[in-house]
Amino acid sequence: MKKRVAVLGGSGYTGVELLRLLASHPKVELVCVTSRQFAGQKVENVFPSLRGMCGLEFTDGEPADIAGDADVVFTALPHQAAMGVVPELLQAGLKVVDLSADYRLRDAAVYEEWYQPHSSPQLLKEAVYGLPELFRDDIRQARLVANPGCYPTSVALGLAPLLKDGLIAPDSLIIDSKSGTSGAGRSAKLDSLFCEVNEGFKAYGLPRHRHTPEIEQTLGQLAGQPVKVSFTPHLLPVNRGILSTLYATLLRPVSQPELDELYARFYQDEFFVRCTGGVLPNIRQVVGSNFCDVGAVVDGRTGRVVVVSVIDNLLKGAAGQAVQNFNLLLGLDETTGLEAVAVWP
């Protein structure tokens, strides 16, 4: 039987990506899509890419109205707006996959240090961090899934085998990430204008990008001890894709075949993580897909390992991972609706 699904924030980049995935998901009946600015307009008229795929109109729904109609809700709203609706949705008995940052951090004090006051801190302990490759069993039981950030997804999947194995010094981590411009969302911003981004390449957010505590939380769990990282995001003049280059000091000498074997073993049952060994991946090989491709190289000269991890920020970094979590919540095959391979060239 199909589940009735609502998408809140269906006019944003992740929202439209959700609509695209859900339109061909065999277990989904889309019952509600919200947007304030497009309320009353047909989805397919506002987004012609969805012509013939979505017969709904955008609504500007109150959470209670949506609740009447849906079983599961994806909240693809900015942080702060999400926590304004999630408690009411849960209270109405819905399951929620929240794409915002509002429920990702366990500790309300940390959230408030990096974001703003939290209006439902009691839910932070209950929310399950939705990175299926690491927390699959908890996600299956969840009522509220906090879908991870795009940068943190690329980083956690890139470093998990090394930290779990105790092969690297947790205090040595340097994270250098680059994101396509869709990562900044669809609302009009000076920094996202074509002439500001095209043919340029810049670092931003230093030294306190808000993904830092999220990255440290997951890496700390993997390492079994608190972790502090240096994290520098950069803005790439491409629509989609994140490439994270991750540097770590080895605690013992390791050969390249040993490293290849470690990654291959760690991810042997994971459909969405593809290990490329010493052949470092390009964002081109994942854009349009839910894959995370990870390569790693031993640098014997410096005693470091360098990992390169790539994802599509709108798929494995957001909407694709959200559907993967939805599949887990419903007991479906995790790959349902997510089988597409990357578009290339």
Ligand SMILES: NC(=O)C1=CN([C@@H]2O[C@H](COP(=O)(O)OP(=O)(O)OC[C@H]3O[C@@H](n4cnc5c(N)ncnc54)[C@H](OP(=O)(O)O)[C@@H]3O)[C@@H](O)[C@H]2O)C=CC1
């Ligand atoms: N872009 C990305 O790569 C990633 C984004 N995310 C997170 O996913 C969420 C959505 O991101 P993205 O799609 O990029 O964002 P967009 O800015 O593209 O879209 C935001 C959506 O929310 C609606 N919205 C905006 N403000 C409010 C508000 N105050 N109340 C209700 N609705 C509102 C907008 O529609 P309208 O104004 O018409 O109501 C729009 O549909 C964010 O929390 C983001 O941080 C997570 C991982 C990656």
Ligand SMILES: CC(=O)N[C@@H](CCC(=O)OP(=O)(O)O)C(=O)O
């Ligand atoms: C390129 C760009 O601007 N990227 C966004 C991160 C992407 C995102 O939306 O992350 P959250 O889900 O945590 O909000 C940023 O740096 O804020």
